[in-house]
Amino acid sequence: MNTKDTDYSLRLGYTNHNGQHERIYNAISYDPYTQIMSGNWKFETFDENGNIVEERIRPLKMRQTYRQEMKYLLELTGYEIVDVYGGYHRESGAGAAKNVIWCVRKIFHDFGPAAAWT
Numbered sequence: 001m002n003t004k005d006t007d008y009s010l011r012l013g014y015t016n017h018n019g020q021h022e023r024i025y026n027a028i029s030y031d032p033y034t035q036i037m038s039g040n041w042k043f044e045t046f047d048e049n050g051n052i053v054e055e056r057i058r059p060l061k062m063r064q065t066y067r068q069e070m071k072y073l074l075e076l077t078g079y080e081i082v083d084v085y086g087g088y089h090r091e092s093g094a095g096a097a098k099n100v101i102w103c104v105r106k107i108f109h110d111f112g113p114a115a116a117w118t
Contacts, residue, residue: 022046030064035065036061043056081104082104
C-alpha cells in the first residue's frame with residue numbers, strides 16, 4: 001500500500017449535512033517497520049449539476065497498533081480491558097475485526113496505610 005501523495009483512490013461518497021454530494025479519496029503509504037501510515041485525504045463537494053465546488057486536502061499520519069501490542073501496553077501502564085468493540089455500534093471486536101475500540105479502566109491498588117511501608 002505505497003502510493004504517491006497524489007495517487008488518490010475513492011473511499012466513499014455520501015450526502016453532507018448541507019445536502020450536497022461529497023466524495024472522499026485517499027493516497028497513503030505504510031511503513032511496516034514503524035507501523036506508520038502517512039498520506040492525504042481529499043474531500044470533493046459537488047453542486048446539484050455535478051460540478052466540484054470545493055476541494056479540501058488534509059494530511060494524515062497515524063500509527064497502527066497490533067492487538068497483542070495494545071494488550072501488552074495496557075498491562076504495562078496499569079489498565080485492564082473492560083471490552084473491545086469492532087465499531088461504534090458495539091459490533092464484536094473479536095476475531096477478524098480490523099479496527100477496534102478499546103474500553104479500558106485504570107487499575108488502582110490499595111497498599112494500605114503509609115505506616116505499612118516503614
